[in-house]
Amino acid sequence: MVRIDRRRIAALLLAALPAAVLAHGDAGHARHAGPVVKEQKPWGIAGERAAARRRIEVGMSDDMRFTPARIEVRQGETVRFVFRNRGQTLHEFVLGTKAVLEEHAALMMKFPDMEHDEPYMAHVAPGTSGEIVWTFNRAGEFDFACLIPGHYQAGMVGQVVVTPATQRSR
Known part of the structure; x- marks a missing residue:
């Protein structure tokens, strides 16, 4: 028998839900108005669009794949991702x-x-595009995925490799 810790689930849900939120079912998934909350994560921090010197286009498709599925950036780089x-x-x-x-x-x-x-994260409706701006201020290998139910399980995943600022990209 599986024991469900309701307090842990509630805490996880609350941590995942900021005050201004959108449901997966909402049309358009427009970003909430106001400043982006910059919270340091192990994989970096939200970036400023004006600081992005590089734009990376990422395709999404119903074959449950991202193109490209592997992205290389340098530590300290701010990237503007555009999703189609x-x-x-x-x-x-x-x-x-x-x-x-x-x-x-x-x-x-x-x-x-x-x-x-x-x-x-960016939610992208069929036939549209979306974007995020992210600063990769920590070196390492990080992941990205589509977490719509069934998509992650079908292999809609990718990887971002962040090379240390003192090392050259491959």
């Missing part, structure tokens, strides 16, 4: 560590209408 959903279903891009993404994917399976809107 070429499919017929909603997709999203969520940056994180593998553990964070797996935990969030499990919650999405249990609560598919879960509401959230963080600066490290």
